Amino acid sequence: MNPRDLLLRPVALADLPALERIAAASEHGISSLPNDQTKLRARIERSAEAFASLDDASGEETYLFVLEDRSRGEVVGSSGIAASAGFHDRFYSYRNEFVVHASPALGVSNRLHTLHLCHDLSGYTLLTSFYIDPAYAHGPAPQLLSRARLLFILQFAERFNERIAAENPGLADQAGQSPFWDAVGRRFFDMDYPQAEAVTGGRNKAFIADLMPHSPIYVPLLPEAAQWAIGQLHPVGELPFSILQEEGFDADTYIDIFDGGPTVEANLALLRSVRHARALEVQAEAAGFGLPAWHLAVNAERAGFRAVLAELPTTAQALAPDHEAVLRLGVLPGERLWVSALWPDASERSRP
């Protein structure tokens, strides 16, 4: 696979069959794409509206991207952004909290782990719907698929929150049974985890959270399997999780109230791709000095957003109109594009 064949763009109605394949292939609870044609079509339409809307941010926008391998003309992955977690209502998480309880007389001091139901992440922008065709999982494709979203958010910051979060799947067996759910949610919500997910569907989790205890959960009182599941990642989530971790997302503070999976969060400005992002002019006199390195490169359009992988000099301040990446992104002279080094650490520059 040639990295130059990869193109990330907004989803279009023509991608419906591809999305159906993705929804069917992505494992239970991992993708947030519904395995249902009607609902998928609605998701595509909502996304198209979000990309096209002129006024910024009612907060209910969800943006969906697809990754295309142009050498085969095929969609090989999806990723998304929800502008505002909870859609201006509450978005619940458990926050890990540690308190020390001590009795000098008994000579005991314990650091107690508690889970604190909170709305801290309400209104955060959420990264969602990550799925990559397994054949593409080992190259730079997942990097483009996940990280180009950050450059999109950076360019249209007025539509998003400055803090970004992403849910990650927690431990569950093949039948979808989750040890965390069994120990916590099930006591308040008399059904299996898959059932509970189905009942809530795309709904706001606030509805469920209202059924959960509003005092902290004392972790030592949970069965061991549930304790162990707190903040644990389902193996299928490792790839997108590791990309976010390398970006600098914090994975230690919040967990999902259903399956206990880690919910990561960060300040947009501090993320690696954003810190290394720079705007380049397209201009005829652009010089081509410096060592070339692989970059994420995106144009400055909203509805016509395009993101690709491109080799550029790390010191470039501008690109020539005939640079192949400029051509692939369709950026005209005088316009700008944004780039961010794929492996900003010097030692990694040799990677694809």
Place this chain on the structure above:
Amino acid sequence: MNPRDLLLRPVALADLPALERIAAASEHGISSLPNDQTKLRARIERSAEAFASLDDASGEETYLFVLEDRSRGEVVGSSGIAASAGFHDRFYSYRNEFVVHASPALGVSNRLHTLHLCHDLSGYTLLTSFYIDPAYAHGPAPQLLSRARLLFILQFAERFNERIAAENPGLADQAGQSPFWDAVGRRFFDMDYPQAEAVTGGRNKAFIADLMPHSPIYVPLLPEAAQWAIGQLHPVGELPFSILQEEGFDADTYIDIFDGGPTVEANLALLRSVRHARALEVQAEAAGFGLPAWHLAVNAERAGFRAVLAELPTTAQALAPDHEAVLRLGVLPGERLWVSALWPDASERSRP
């Protein structure tokens, strides 16, 4: 005042009279220096032990620095570091938390502000004891006094926590009465705020916190003066607070459990002075190209720590042994010094 006359160094026993002046001059509750000769002497001795100790970090170390104007041979300020907030015990704060309570039937949705007693900052490294002679408050002296500590922490990171916090004085009237204390602490601890401070003295606040409610405080139930005091800074704390804010400290999350003043915190690596810090070699062939700009510059010694303000080229990778800053810091050829731009934003480079 010539910035080149300023030198920051560890406090010495000979500085006792100067510290006494500082402790007497610094207003009630602002400095953490006790206005008491015996206690001050003990503080100096503890600091000398901390700087000299070979093994790293029992966590009880407190480091005290003084700022000297060498043109007058006088101490004009102090600042300090406590290696570990709470000395491995609990360090209490209130965390601002917001929860939404809604009744669809009544058509009401309230965002409730609560204060949550927490130990989140236990073990953080604390910046303490900031005091600057008012005559020096308007130049770069406070920058050196406050920020050189960060470069000290950076160099001896194994002695400190990667997260840094600093308490800031909250609102109080001239008699030391605090509206926040009156509404909260006093209900549980039957005395005035100055009295309570005196009783706790240098002690761990955990002792007091055990007397405070362990359920959240609902801010709407507090008198208005106390609500207004939450997170408010006492005017005398503005200068050190603004320096920390510019460094990137977060001031919105934690407040002091006594007076409601903002307790700021940050990840060391993300602070401005640390992000822009770089190590320079001292070597004969160092070239002097590039625009000069003012920098914090510190040597790499622990007990012999020195920090000064110096003009260097922003692109310098090394300095010559006869560079005046190298001479002032006493760094020998082959050794290193650390520098960090005083005003890293290009537009500010012209400031002193």
Place this chain on the structure above:
Amino acid sequence: MSQVGAAQGWQVRGWQVEDAQLLGAWRNQTGVALNLTDAEGKWLILADAASSVPLACLRLVGNLGLALPRFSYHVGRVVHAAAELGLFRTQTTLLLGNDHSGESELADLACSPDLPPQMQVAALTQLIEAALQRIRAQPAGFSERLMVELAGPLDEAGRAPFWQGLGAHFYAADPQAAQAKFGDAWRSHLAALLPRQTLYLSFLSPDAQAAMGQVGAPAQAAAEALKACGFGYAQHVRIDDGGPVWERRLGEINRL
């Protein structure tokens, strides 16, 4: 089914359709109009034995709060002690909950406003004793405890100091209007807006603290009658006006 009061010529009987008109104008022991429409439980009417005109009433509910959650504050205590400082302070706490779920209830205790106060106490006492006898005769549908809510005090302006000190910070509109509009459901709507964690009474205004658990004017006659029948304060108060919840254990009835 009906008992005749020896001294007064009173009779306890069940509900009759024609009672509705008269009872519609009465106010119960919490100060509000009787719930005649969708009320659970059994009505007991104390009537003039000769004319059968109602003089007092109550409604006996087997298990409360099973359809609509019933909220109250549990009134607890927490000691904050520090031996080194000689400090030992007992704080009163309030915790929102549904502690009475499933308990039996005396509701809508009310008298004809024409009855003089002492007669009201006598009438209600006879009615409550009749209710207790009914429970003793058929204990199956009742729980271990019989509770009753009493109105809290009002100030001269007709506002409850407890409400002013607590509820009003979380619901700005008029609680009496909301009570009139939503009936019993009003307080479960209110509960969604109130703090869910333990509150310290000392954070409330002195007036609110003083009012907590006190019996207000609309409940005076009922309180006297309930006391005479063995009811007492049960460490819970109403979430709007802070009026007390009283109760008696039904297990004891069989010992009488």
Place this chain on the structure above:
Amino acid sequence: MSQVGAAQGWQVRGWQVEDAQLLGAWRNQTGVALNLTDAEGKWLILADAASSVPLACLRLVGNLGLALPRFSYHVGRVVHAAAELGLFRTQTTLLLGNDHSGESELADLACSPDLPPQMQVAALTQLIEAALQRIRAQPAGFSERLMVELAGPLDEAGRAPFWQGLGAHFYAADPQAAQAKFGDAWRSHLAALLPRQTLYLSFLSPDAQAAMGQVGAPAQAAAEALKACGFGYAQHVRIDDGGPVWERRLGEINRL
């Protein structure tokens, strides 16, 4: 000061120095040795009228927990309801507190182990009635409520299932050893280690849930006697073994 039990030839009297030796071997209604050394309150001894040998005892405390905070769990309820899903679940909650601070207490209820069980109940009943009479005669030093703690159940291995399900997660050592070492203070030390916020009973093991509020073997005779004297479960349990706190309102005594 002493009453003679008509039927049995029993006498209720105060403490005598020579009682200490005999009583030192008895165990009280919570299963532990009597607190003979620094015990607050007044001892009442039921003795053989002829020989004056003690057969049962109790200690009557005017106001408990004023020097050493007394901890218990308040047992509450919270309803979690979602009409759209047809969900209506009542959860039992536990909240650590000092709710009994300042209340009066019956402590160290104990019998001679030589007394057959039914005689134990009769002896304790007479003793409790004597205590109530004493309060009625001199109500000044007593509070509105009289409480008593009862032992919770133990399993075959002698461990309390409630402790295994709750306390043991926060204090790993042997609670009986700690009780022996620290006496009454043990449970206030323990309280410093226990969760301070509301717990949901459903998070505990099924055995612990079942044991909560149940009367254990060491308290059986006392429980029967207390029931006969009008005491009942007061929605609180002990923080170590989950045994129930029972109480009776003293206001009612004057109505007897």
